[in-house]
Amino acid sequence: MSAKTETAPSAPQRMRPVVGHDNREWWDHINEGQLTIQKCKECGTLRHPPRPMCWKCQSLEAEHMPASGKGIVYSFVVIHKPVIPGYEYPLAVAVVELEEGTRIVSNVVGIEAGDVKIGMPVKVSIEAVDETLTLPLFRPAS
Numbered sequence: 001m002s003a004k005t006e007t008a009p010s011a012p013q014r015m016r017p018v019v020g021h022d023n024r025e026w027w028d029h030i031n032e033g034q035l036t037i038q039k040c041k042e043c044g045t046l047r048h049p050p051r052p053m054c055w056k057c058q059s060l061e062a063e064h065m066p067a068s069g070k071g072i073v074y075s076f077v078v079i080h081k082p083v084i085p086g087y088e089y090p091l092a093v094a095v096v097e098l099e100e101g102t103r104i105v106s107n108v109v110g111i112e113a114g115d116v117k118i119g120m121p122v123k124v125s126i127e128a129v130d131e132t133l134t135l136p137l138f139r140p141a142s
């Protein structure tokens with residue numbers, strides 16, 4: 001058996017996030033099942049996506065704090081085409097405003113894409129979408 005055969009995914013996979021120095025800690029928390037928000041150690045300003053410098057005070061010192069995972073759909077689109085292997089369509093792609101005030105782009109699942117509404121309460125659900133990728137998705141809050 002060749003190495004290529006051993007590492008080939010069993011099904012088409014989603015595009016992979018680019019993980020680097022600035023966001024590795026955030027992804028590590030996701031892989032541990034915890035949604036976090038980067039927080040400036042100097043002034044306390046929250047920011048997402050993770051980045052090296054505070055936009056408010058220019059501090060390079062930051063930490064990650066646990067997020068409640070609760071938020072609302074701030075905006076969204078429903079994608080029908082183009083169909084990219086690894087995704088299920090129609091696909092609801094939303095900007096979720098977390099109750100802490102930062103916003104995150106994700107998918108809303110567990111509901112028909114056409115039933116997603118602006119302002120609807122959602123809750124994070126950290127899920128393995130394939131063998132090697134875990135993502136923070138959002139489901140309607142009950």
Ligand SMILES: [Zn+2]
Pocket residue numbers: 040041042043044045054055056057058059
């Ligand atoms: Zn700051």
